Amino acid sequence: MTEKTKKNSIAVVIPCYQVRDHIEGVLAAIPAEVDGVFCVDDACPDKSGDFIEEVSKGKKVTVLRHRNNKGVGGAMITGFDAASKAGYDIAVKIDGDGQMDPQLLYKFVDPIASGEADYTKGNRFWDSRSVAQMPKVRLFGNAILGFMTKFSSGYWRVMDPTNGFLAIHLSVFDLLDTSKIAPSYFFESDMLFRLNLVRAVVQDIPMQAKYGDEVSNLKIHKILLPFLLGHGKNAFKRFVYNYFLRDFSLASLEFVLGPILICFGSFFGAWHWYLSVVEGQPATSGQVMLAALPMIVGLQLILSALNFDINNEPRVPVHRFIKRSSRDF
Template sequence: MTEASNKSSIAVVIPCYQVRDHIEGVLDAIPNYVDGIFCIDDACPDKSGDFIEKTSIDNRVTVLRHSCNKGVGGAMITGFDAASKAGYDIAVKIDGDGQMDPDLICKFVAPIVSGDADYTKGNRFWDSRSVAEMPKVRLFGNAVLGFMSKFSSGYWRVMDPTNGFLAIHLSVFDLLDTSKIASNYFFESDMLFRLNLVRAVVLDIPMQAKYGDEVSNLKIHKILFPFLLGHGKNSFKRFIYNYFLRDFSLASLEFILGPLLVCFGAFFGAWHWYLSAFEGQQATSGQVMLAALPMIVGLQLILSALNFDITNEPKLPIHRLMKRDW
């Protein structure tokens, strides 16, 4: 860690659910520069919290318990909230199954400490070697989900949205409405959407995917449609809030007129195609142009609005503007 990092206190948050066989090794591997560790027993049937309290001699460890299972997102929110109330500056979330290397924590924290980001997350797609080693179902699933996440979150340069290795400045976390963040496996993607609403800067951290013989938890047929629905809702809410409530610009008009023109041209053309095919009424050149031109202009407006949205990604970390002692 750099000298600057010593000015910031760092907490690690570990959701614990059926990780009893791995959690001891994870805790032993957490670096010394980490100031606090919060382990959340998410109503674990293996009683991970009791096991940690009996076996761990690390005085940095605090065990928190849920009376009922709230999911990995709910456990993360509990840990981040506890770290914020305890006065820590930055919180890092890692899993308790041993698949995330604690030695990488410094890479996730460094951009936040230097003031270059509010939130950092892992990206397993950065290295072509890592992609080649990734199971094909994970590769396909994460690619599809990553593309959908770009629309819903507004972070067009961020990939691998389901990656759970992440860090956040807690002054930014305090700005989020945590009661609305998804508590299931959609929480990483939902976090990005919530972060965009407060204009937080998000940065990808390259990391290598390590997959052995473990069975993938990513069941495409089970999560694709729920994730698609979640991304669709978030996309709609983000565009309404960013382009019609908080601000109104030329892109706002383009987002309205573009789809309207495309729909008008498509319906007008389809109707006259029907009349030509089944009623014998030949379409005139004017009718053809009246169908084609709105679609062309509308598509250009949509592309222009999307280009504005891409370039409008947050660039100034908001935690630098917050009054918080370091």
């Protein structure tokens, strides 16, 4: 723990749903320096909230309860909101299934406390040994979801989007419209999209996950299509907001002209190919060039715009300015 970290109050938020067999060990492993713990009983059928209150008497644990199940995202929003209203500076989300080592907590908190990031998240892909331990289905699913998240969120340098070990400066959380954040398993990916809209700095934290006898509720084959639709929707909204409403640059024109040229070249070429095959009208060299050239130029424009987008990732932490503003005014 750094000196700057000591000056920040830290809360841990744990979503609790069918984690009764593991939650006591998770609570016991949380560092003593943590100022408060919020456990969110997400309408757990095992009544994990009651169990936590029994085993955590005398500790800094607050149990929050949902009458109806809201999903991991809904539980996290409840926990973050409670921590923010209680006056904490930084909140760390740890799952209650024992897959995450609470002793790694300060690796996530230190970059935020030192002003290097607004939001940190775990990345299990840094170490090849960690990748080798990961179930193959999860590895395949995370690879697909990882690229979709990069495209929709604008954080091209982050990986492992479904990793639930994360931390956020609560002044940045307060900037987010929590009513629009996905309450389901799309929560972590949707959070990145929302963070980009407020230009928050996100940093990956290398870590190793533990896989024991816990049962994951995340089924790749069930969430792949909803995730694809969600990422497509977020990508469209991000490009419109960042490149046409909040700012307008050369990349904005490239994002418009590139697809138009590709579509024109594709349709023009397909039509003359049809005339050549069905009607017997041979395509001239000029027609071939008129089909190929717009597609080549359009592809180059899109690649140039994406390169600009990759280099347009937020680099200055937002919470530094929020804190400075509150002191000055």
